[in-house]
Amino acid sequence: MSRTRIDVHTHLIPPFWAEELKTHGGDPSGWGSPEWSPEQLLRFMDEEDIAVSVLSLTAPGVEGWKGDDRTEMTRRVNDYGANLMAQNPKRFGYFATLPLPDTDAALSEITRVYDELHVDGVTLHSNYDGIYISDPRFEPIWEELERRSATVFLHPTRPPMPVLPGAPSPLADYPADTTRSALDLVLKGHRKRFASTKVILSHGGGYLAFAATRFAELSASLSKDRDAEDFMTDIRSFYYDTALVAPSGLPSLLSVIPSEHIVFGTDYPYASEKVCKTFTANLDKSAAGKADLLQAINRNAAVMIPRFSSGVA
Template sequence: MNRIDVHHHLIPSAYRERLAARGIAEAGGRELPDWSPEGSLGVMNRAGIATAILSISTPGTAFLTDAAEAAGLARDLNDETASLVAAHPDRFGFFATLPLPDIDAAAAEACRALDDLDADGVVLLANARGTYLGEAGQEQLFSALDERSATVFIHPADLPAPAVTGIPPFATDFLLDTTRAAYLLVSNGIRRRYPNIRFILSHAGGFVPYASHRMAVAIAGESGRSPLDVLDDFSSFYFDTALSASPAALPSLLAFAEPRHVLFGSDWPFAPEAAVQYFAAGLDNYTAGDAVLGHRIERENALALFPRLGTTAPIPAPAFPDRIRGAATRTAMRAITRLIATS
């Protein structure tokens, strides 16, 4: 019961109703799953998660084209989530939703959420209605976040292009979306001009670790910078392991990222519990011979971003039925992971 999960979503009923009123019943090509605080706590108990940092997933508020309506929804979501965290301060934190692409409103809500609601950071979609993080004109928002040494969780959204029939966006497009945002944040100098912002890239950074040298050469050729300096910018991001703790992805991520910048993530409830357990088992298997590395990824690295979580009382062990269910699931998933790794 020691993991800190930085990629854990909530879907409040009022938010689900707002989406339904606009004919939105899915995100990333996947039907919106059921969610409740009790459901989150149950999965957390069975997966050994002490604390989950909650966030609203795509589409955030970007499905609303009226700026005032989007700003109002962001305020409501943040107030509701802050109340949930106040009721369970040891088990939940939250990343505040911002009403992008309206930069003025987003900056104002970031200040309110961080200063008044004690949000643990903010969640920003890689693109909001086709406007990407890192594009020109976003200085007001980044300045406010830098002044507060904010943690920024970057979550992918649908690409600003038609989906390809037969390929659900969450499976491939989300990885490209995150990579595009990371590229712009580095190539346009945001990463360097605002060094106090801690950016977390979802899903092991999309394609960033794998394609980092290729992207560094491209940026260096355009800017005249050293490719090594560009690589330093890319590796200074934080990366979560949501849906990415596999024997194929982890070696690339850990070879590239700064050792203390890899964080545990589950992606529940968009990732069903079986997937949460599968990738948690994959991480366990990969770090079985290096307990220090495993503990850093599961907890210690996150405590550097969220030190308040290090002062909370120990989380009690889950109830016996939850322990049995969780252990059985993890055992099965470890066996599957080993089979895949050796096949």
């Protein structure tokens, strides 16, 4: 069977992590954990024409653990994810979790996951304990990722504000915090200083593409040395996944972002199978008559994951 899609936005749920999360802060977003297994995922992938799913741990990640316990849980999660990838390398990839905001522990884990576990990239959250990822204290992390020309999967977490009653964070806060974090990277010149990193923004980049002209023009009006096009260049430098995007969010992406920087994603299993299939069908319908565009979106991720560049299942 020929499968065409590379899904960069698929989550694993290690059973030990899900169980211990209950006594380590739970899920402060208000969403909760669905059922998950590798077997369920493979069935879903086959049904949706997905060749490869690149697995990652979703928010809140390991933030509920403290000190050495956080580092230990990070290692256990990464060993679990890397083992799934090693057992089925043609179907699974893995973006490693880091024990941030502990920079020293995170640097040690970057070395381990790349040199020993051979992961495909790392996951960063939009903020850690309210500290956004452009903060100077995370500079050593970015320097090491730049040295490795790393792929970074930027996933939102709950912003430093109360959850809106009746609206769990993934509903509105997650896209907003992705936007906030990514715009901060642009304003701080991060995309130029760390240009070798390939940063994937979840959920179509939140509202970044939709408001790109606003952000670029207003930022330029406040800057002495950068014009609007300079800000737009940095906005276009990100990669944007299609999880929960089509059809309403797709026109903004296509009008602003180069098609080669749009990559396929589902957000399985935190988006239910029904929801994932709806958004994938929406993407296919939106690209009807544009076979080259759809093929590019489905396969663009191979560029940032070298072992898939020569073809996947």
